[in-house]
Amino acid sequence: MAEFIPPATRFFNLPSPFAMRRGGSLTGARLAYETWGTLSPARDNAILIHTGLSPSAHAASREANPEPGWWEAMIGPGKAIDTRRWFVICANPLGSCKGSTGPASTNPASGETYRLDFPDLALEDIAASTGALVQALGIERLAALIGCSLGGMSSLAYLQQFPGAVGSYINISGATHALPFSIAIRSLQREAIRLDPAWDQGRYTEESYPESGMRMARKLGVVTYRSALEWDGRFGRVRLDPDRREDDPFGLEFEVESYLEGHARRFIRQYDPNCYLYLSRAMDWFDLSESAGGDAIAALATLRVPRARVLGVTTDILFPSSQQEEIAEGLRRGGSQAECLAFPSPQGHDAFLVDFARFSPAVAEFLAGA
Amino acid sequence: MAEFIPPATRFFNLPSPFAMRRGGSLTGARLAYETWGTLSPARDNAILIHTGLSPSAHAASREANPEPGWWEAMIGPGKAIDTRRWFVICANPLGSCKGSTGPASTNPASGETYRLDFPDLALEDIAASTGALVQALGIERLAALIGCSLGGMSSLAYLQQFPGAVGSYINISGATHALPFSIAIRSLQREAIRLDPAWDQGRYTEESYPESGMRMARKLGVVTYRSALEWDGRFGRVRLDPDRREDDPFGLEFEVESYLEGHARRFIRQYDPNCYLYLSRAMDWFDLSESAGGDAIAALATLRVPRARVLGVTTDILFPSSQQEEIAEGLRRGGSQAECLAFPSPQGHDAFLVDFARFSPAVAEFLAGA
Known part of the structure; x- marks a missing residue:
């Protein structure tokens, strides 16, 4: 299967074999990553960003790839994550299809695409892989760690695996665990893919992609x-112009339906379905509290990070703001100077990709104190 | 296709031809209905209930059909809708597959199942059909009208079509129109059915049902x-016992997934997919405000009903409580003694089918004053 790798992406070869948390290991696996800014001689100005489920490592434009990145508004000279001061690292998550090794990569043992032979993926594996990258870059301690959505969860796993290795932490619309509503939604998304006859137990081809x-x-x-x-x-209830309507009795009629269709068209064939299944399931599995007998606050209190800012929005139905409050409370319990800001952004979970009027100052101000 | 008609259902033959609001007409169409209690000599104790999308007319047990109905806890001697006092009527909505004429019925013109040849269905058609039933039962004025969910919308259409024909009105988790979020969800539900190859443009059979x-x-x-x-x-995050897990890497794992699967299994093959598509689309189309240039409050203010109680719950994401407040406000604007009660039931839109501790007294108390 095709992978979807932005131009001028760098690659880091993971230690081989790379042991996976739920069993099995990867041989010859790699991470796709990009960096912005310059690492200081003391190597103390590095920021690592953990992405959500689908983005590539291309978070912002660089000289080598001037295309706008998925967080273009946040990263760059003079922006909230100011690349004149910070050395910024972003990796495509392990298990994804945008350059990092995942189910769409070739299994060196067989010479075939992994597909469902890829070992079970956990968000802890993502954290272990970015930890290895950071170490390989010669960075002992991150000035800051930033994680959004799935990346917020991966970042909590990172804090757990690498005690004392992060100075300041920003969690954005993340959680210590998935709520049953979110599990239900993701379960339906996975079921929709699996029910598509073209999925064929993961054996689709370019030609038979489960659209x-x-x-x-x-x-x-x-x-x-x-x-x-x-x-x-x-x-509202705005209808499509008649010339944009299909001749189908149940076809698109309302603007909101057309909006969804547009989003879907831009996504399908740009993402590998098996990778989607693996990362989606990893989110459902993640539960920081497992390390503390199911007590999320107690698990958070074991994390060692001096400063933290937990950002979320009140309209998020996947990672509700109560879950953001929980993270801040648990980190404070462990001695962190942690605060939670729940914005009234109307955009829901995706607000961090849209509502820069709120997110930019909140990130900039916090990093200024790092 | 099979229809799903409870035993001892009664039938009312609609005036033929029965003109449909969006064009076309039905010949020889009928409504399936049931009644409870006794119509008073003055014919002034009748209550009509408009159901949600999927229920049959069997709202409660009767001598002729002792099976519990879908609102068993609410209807019966001594219950909130007390059948010692009231003559209660419930019809399966036009367009459904539980005895009333719909896409799964035989088209008398062709002798074949209607399928997608059924004319466009509007909730106003449901209101017109139940209005004809009420008239045929010799009832000039309903003591009360009760509508739940889709039935709440149909009831607003009823009030609009039959001015002065209702003494007291209870709207439960309904709305004057669908919000784009609700349209989006229903659009996805319809798309899931239409994407199933077995749906085959509505030409499935019992054997090829789009499961x-x-x-x-x-x-x-x-x-x-x-x-x-x-x-x-x-x-929470409770897992299924290992012996209830399938040998499928993406199969059911969490209790919430099993709960959804159980609900789905009880529904599929008990409901006709084309009927589902028609009723679902009718909900998206409904907009009471169209009669008043898009102003819902103005449209509500034209409805003539002396008393109204609008019930909803604060956790409803399909028909949020702001939509309940809107109904009460608009009815008051028209001179109705209308109030809105938004319960903090945790069960969301379905609370009226579950949270009888809140809904029973609210209905009983209001009907006591009718």
Whole structure:
């Protein structure tokens, strides 16, 4: 299967074999990553960013790849994550299909694409892999760690695995564990892919890509990434112009349906379905509290990070702001100077990708004190 | 296709032809209905109930059919809708498959199942059909009208079509129109059915029933009918016992997934997919405000009903409580003695089917004053 690697991506070869948390190991695996800014001689100005489920390592434009990145508004000279001061690292998560090793990569043992032979993926594996990258870059301690959504969860795993290795921490719309509502939504997304006959137990090809399943999974994702409040103001009950309507009695009629269709079209064939399944399931599995007998606050209190800022939005239905409060409270319990800011952004879970008027100052101000 | 008609259901033949609001007409159409209690000599004790999308007319047990009905806890001697006092009527909605004429019925013009040849269905058609039934029963004015969910919308259409024909009105978790979030969810449910190759443009048979599509549609429905709050308390992150797990790497693992699967299994093959598509789309189309240039409050203010109680719950994400407040406000604007009660039930949209501790007294108390 094709991978979707931005130009001028760098690669880091993971220690081989790379043991996986739930069993098995990877041979000859790699991480795709990019960096911005310059590492200081003391190697004390590094920031690592853990992405959400689908982004590549291309978080912002660079000379080698001037295309805008997925967090272009946040990263660059003079921006909230100021690359004149910071050396910024972003990796495509292990298990993904944008350059890092995952189910769409070739299994060196067989010479075939891994597909469902890829070992079980846990977010702890993502944290272990970025930890190895940071170490290989000669960085003992990150000035800051930033994680968004799935990346917020991976970042909590990072803090757990590398005690004392992070000076300041920003968690954005993350959680210590998935709630049953979020598990239900992701379970349906995975089921939609698996029900598509073209998925064929993961054995699809370019020609037989499970488009219907991925379309449904993406649309359901977008529905839950945004908020009812935003959509009421944005779409209301506006209909598509007749010339944009299909000749199908149940086809697209409302603007909101067309919006979802547009999102789906931009996603399908740009993401590998098996990688989606693996990363989605890893989010459901993640539970920081397992290290403390199911007590999330107690687990958080074992994390050693001097300063933390936990950002979320009140309209997020996947990672509700109560889960952000929980992270801040647990970190404080462990002696961290941690605070939670829950913004009234109307954009739901995706606000950190859109509402820069709120997120930029909150990140900039916190990093200024790092 | 099979229809799913409870035993001892009664039938009312609609005036023929029965003109449909969006064009076309039905010949020889009928409504399935049931009644409880006795119509008073003055014919002034009748209550009509409009159901949600999927229920049959069997709202409560009767001598002729002792099986519990879908609102068994609410209807009966001494219950909130007390059948010692009231003559209660419940019809299966037009367009459904539980005895009333719909896409799964035989088209008398062709002798074949209607399928997608059924004319466009609007909730106003449901209101017109139940209005004809009420008239045929010799009832000029309903003592009370009760509508739940889709039935709440149909009831607003009823009030609009039959001015002065209702004494007291109870709207439960309804709305004057669907919000874009709710349209998006229902659009995905319909897409899941249509994407199932077995749906085959509505030409499935008993043997080729689109099970996958209906499973997905139902699960997505259940996710949005309940609430994240309830599920966190009820399921948390509890796993299925190993002996209930399938040997499938992406199979059911969490209790919440098994709960959804159970709901889906009880629904598929008990409901006709084309009927589902028609009723679901009718909900998206409904907009009471169209009669008043898009102003919902102005449209509500034209409805003539002396007393109204609008019930909803604060955890409903499909018909949020702001939509309940809107109904009460608009009715008051028209001179109705209307109030809105938004309960903190954790069960979301479905609370009226579950949280009888709150809904029973609210209905009983209001009907006592009718």
